[in-house]
Amino acid sequence: MLTRHQLYGPRFQRVFPDIFLPASAPLDLFTRSRAAYLLVRDQGGALVGYSAAQLLDADFAPANAQAEVAAPRFMYRPRGLRTCGDRIEAADLVQAHNCRVTTPVRTAWDLARRVPLVEAVVAVDALARRAGFEPTDLLDYRAKHPGARGCRRLDRIVALADPRAESPPETRLRVGLVLEGLPTPETQYEILDEFGFLLAKADLAYPPARLAIEYDGRIHLERWRWERDRERDTRLAGYGWETLRFGHNDLRAIHQTASKVRGLLARRAPRPS
Structure with missing residues (x-):
C-alpha cells in the first residue's frame, strides 16, 4: 500500500526499524513503548521499567526516559531503546493496552533497585496508589528473590514511601x-x-x-x-x-x-x- 519512498518521506516518521508513525503523531513515551513492544512481541518479550509503568497508567517517567523492553539477549538494540535480559516469570506479567507488561509490583521492584532514591520513591508511590498494593509488598517480593542487585536499598525506599501522594x-x-x-x-x-x-x-x-x-x-x-x-x-x-x-x-x-x-x-x- 506504500512504497519505500513514501514511507521514508515527509508523511511518516521512523520510530524503530520497520516501525513508522504518521509525521504528525506525538512521539511520547506511551507511543514509543507500544512501538517497542512490536519488536519483541513475537519473541515473548515484554515492556518493563518506565514503559511498563506508563502502560499501567502510572505517569511519572522523566521527560527523557527511553522505551524499555525485556528481550532475548541476541536482539538488535536500536537507538532509543533500553533492553534487559532478565528472565520474567509468567506470574510477573499482565496485559495492558494490548501489550505484555510487568505487574505493578514487579515494575516497582525493577525501578526501585536502579533509579535514584527520590525517583525510586516516586515510582513506588505512583504504582502503589494506582494498583492498590502496599509498599511493604516489595519486601515480601525481595524475600522470594534474595540477592538481586540493588535490593538492599528497598528498606529505605519503603520507609519513605506513601501511596496517599496524589502526584x-x-x-x-x-x-x-x-x-x-x-x-x-x-x-x-x-x-x-x-x-x-x-x-x-x-x-x-x-x-x-x-x-x-x-x-x-x-x-x-x-x-x-x-x-x-x-x-x-x-x-x-x-x-x-x-x-x-x-x-x-x-x-x-x-x-x-x-x-x-x-x-x-x-x-x-x-x-x-
Whole structure:
C-alpha cells in the first residue's frame, strides 16, 4: 500500500526499524513503548521499567526516559531503546493496552533497585496508589528473590514511601524535605473546622504548627485556579493555618525550600503555656 519512498518521506516518521508513525503523531513515551513492544512481541518479550509503568497508567517517567523492553539477549538494540535480559516469570506479567507488561509490583521492584532514591520513591508511590498494593509488598517480593542487585536499598525506599501522594511532584517535595532533616509531614491531610466539616485537604501538613504545604503545578497558574487557591488560603488563615506554596523551581532548590519550612516550623511550634 506504500512504497519505500513514501514511507521514508515527509508523511511518516521512523520510530524503530520497520516501525513508522504518521509525521504528525506525538512521539511520547506511551507511543514509543507500544512501538517497542512490536519488536519483541513475537519473541515473548515484554515492556518493563518506565514503559511498563506508563502502560499501567502510572505517569511519572522523566521527560527523557527511553522505551524499555525485556528481550532475548541476541536482539538488535536500536537507538532509543533500553533492553534487559532478565528472565520474567509468567506470574510477573499482565496485559495492558494490548501489550505484555510487568505487574505493578514487579515494575516497582525493577525501578526501585536502579533509579535514584527520590525517583525510586516516586515510582513506588505512583504504582502503589494506582494498583492498590502496599509498599511493604516489595519486601515480601525481595524475600522470594534474595540477592538481586540493588535490593538492599528497598528498606529505605519503603520507609519513605506513601501511596496517599496524589502526584509525583508531591512525593518529590515530601521526600526532599525529609532528606533535608525535617520531620515527615502528613500526606493529604484533611483540615476540619470546629464542627468537623472539611475546610481543605493539604498536599502536606504539619498539624501541630498548623502549617499546610501545597505543590502548585501548571494548572495553578490559570487565573480561575489562582483565585480559588488564594480564597482557600485566606479561609484557612482564619482558622490559624498558614499555607506555603511551592513549584517546580522550589523542588530544584530543595535546600532553600527546606530552610523556609524549617524556619516557619520553629516560629509556629506550639509553646508551653
